[in-house]
Amino acid sequence: MTKQLQQLCRQVRQDTVQAIYLAGSGHPGSSLSAVEILVTLYFKGVLRIFPDDPDCPERDRFILSKGHAAPAYYSVLAHRGYFPVERLKTLRKLGSPLQGHPNMEKLPCLDCAVGSLGQGLSVANGMAFAFKYRHQPQRAYCLIGDGEQQEGQIWEAAMFAAQHHLDNLCLVVDCNGMQLVDAIDGIKDLRPLDDKWRSFGWHVVEADGHDIDKLYQAFQEAAGYTGKPTVILAHTVKGKGVSYMENQAKWHGTAPNEAQYKLAMQELSQEVL
Numbered sequence: 001m002t003k004q005l006q007q008l009c010r011q012v013r014q015d016t017v018q019a020i021y022l023a024g025s026g027h028p029g030s031s032l033s034a035v036e037i038l039v040t041l042y043f044k045g046v047l048r049i050f051p052d053d054p055d056c057p058e059r060d061r062f063i064l065s066k067g068h069a070a071p072a073y074y075s076v077l078a079h080r081g082y083f084p085v086e087r088l089k090t091l092r093k094l095g096s097p098l099q100g101h102p103n104m105e106k107l108p109c110l111d112c113a114v115g116s117l118g119q120g121l122s123v124a125n126g127m128a129f130a131f132k133y134r135h136q137p138q139r140a141y142c143l144i145g146d147g148e149q150q151e152g153q154i155w156e157a158a159m160f161a162a163q164h165h166l167d168n169l170c171l172v173v174d175c176n177g178m179q180l181v182d183a184i185d186g187i188k189d190l191r192p193l194d195d196k197w198r199s200f201g202w203h204v205v206e207a208d209g210h211d212i213d214k215l216y217q218a219f220q221e222a223a224g225y226t227g228k229p230t231v232i233l234a235h236t237v238k239g240k241g242v243s244y245m246e247n248q249a250k251w252h253g254t255a256p257n258e259a260q261y262k263l264a265m266q267e268l269s270q271e272v273l
Helices: 002-023 028-033 035-043 067-079 085-090 120-133 152-163 193-199 212-224 258-268
Strands: 061-064 140-145 169-175 203-208 230-235
Touching: 002 028, 002 035, 002 067, 002 085, 002 212, 002 258, 028 035, 028 067, 035 067, 035 140, 035 212, 061 067, 061 120, 067 085, 120 140, 120 152, 120 169, 169 212, 193 203, 193 230, 203 212, 212 230
Parallel strands: 061 140, 140 169, 169 230, 203 230
Antiparallel strands: none
């Protein structure tokens, strides 16, 4: 299973780079770092979902707060059966439901429309609080970027979740260490993240964000922990899988040209061993 999911991750990366190249815009670095996180959520049974009935009220909820990673998210949704894979080539095209940031009015299988950073955790809080208030078993999951933690709303939401013991809430931080123009530590240093989240009343789990088995174990720990919300600090590489994009802030929001696209696809076509 792990080998198959690794192959799927490679395909998601190919889809992502191709879609951004064809669109002429997008965010490859932020998308590529989140691939294993998204694949683990949607293909390892972490999320309780119903692709044939995306509005099923019994489903878990997922919020992609770092909405600029939409290209990778769209690929995962397509391969999970929510819409045809061929549609991925229409990213950011006029009339396409695949907007630059996820829009649930355009793509009904989403749980939230996102765009401005910092808001997704608050939305996930509301969902988790409602489930707990109604004694329902559903869980809420949210994925944010590490630079997104520089938004004050994140910490207001963190306090709310801890205050109300939202142990049916799991936050994942894509810790790739980079943001729009530079390394996070050079703009607004957030370290130490583990102690910071613990001080806000959260259960903290750290994991290799590119290891599907380790991520699955982290999600299992989150699901079994009671009394506190859980945050998974997933350590990743910005631009993962494309050598010239890795750990390079300039690839946060830049589409590759033709030569760069061909090189990326050549690298991503290598067999997973």
